[in-house]
Amino acid sequence: MEDKRILYVSSEVVPYLAENEVSLMSYEVPKMINDQGGQIRIFMPRYGNINERRHQLHEVIRLSGMNLVVNDMDMPLIIKVASIPKERIQVYFIDNDEYFKRKATFTDEDGVLYPDNDERAIFFAKGVVETVKKLNWVPDIIHVHGWMAGMLPVYMKHYYKNEALFADTKIVTSVYNQSFDGNLNEEMLKKVLFDGVPEEDVKMLAEPNYTNILKASIAHSDAVIVSSENLSAELQAAVEESGKPFLPYVSKDKFAEAYTNFYKNQVL
Secondary structure (H helix, E strand, O other): OOOOEEEEEEOOOOOOOOOOHHHHHHHHHHHHHHHOOOEEEEEEEOOOOOOHHHHOOEEOOOOOOOEEEEOOEEEEOEEEEEEEOOOOEEEEEEEOHHHHOOOOOOEOOOOOEOOOHHHHHHHHHHHHHHHHHHHOOOOOEEEEEOHHHOOHHHHHHOOOOOOHHHOOOEEEEEEOOOOOOOEOOOOHHHHHHHOOOOHHHHHHHHOOEHHHHHHHHHHOOOEEEEOOOOOOHHHHHHHHHOOOOEEOOOOOOOHHHHHHHHHHHHHO
């Protein structure tokens, strides 16, 4: 994978958030490609519970300052950056005071999903793409982890479909069992349609639950990786019926060779 450019877009990454299946693989996979001489960048949301001082986040003024439209509202984009200690891996944080200042990731202190999680996911997807455009950094592969990043493949295939920068970029989605209970905002579909996405391609978002967000992500990806050992039957079926190349689950101690071969032989 030497000199291949891979952009990792994730809901959660260690060491910035607690260890779980998504956050660990969102660190381990980029590290593996970095060790192979690949060029990698990681993007994640700058949640309010990330300790900026401890992790030495700082704002990148030249990348910040643009407004992104979400549901007909102008939302300022702030970009912060940090480096994972010892790994020489740069992590970019998508930030906005309205969406990401609160001191938790997806739910309030009572475990209730934030009502604007749908808009946060749309803002995150647009923020990643707009920042990569400003960096003028052309990824060979964009690899998506976690449901908060699940709108990125949808927006890449529709909203940004005419961007010459990404003409040859392939999108891979990792599918995990790590879900949430209930639905996101019932207006989510309307907000995505506002951005010119054809309803036929995202009609599953009429019920914006975890499984349907992942189904939308799978449908707009070029390849899929099953990243949880016990994936739900519905998601497993969605992967297998998608017609996309997919890599079945590989345990964490054996994933390096399997992922590399999948990237080289099924994606690129």
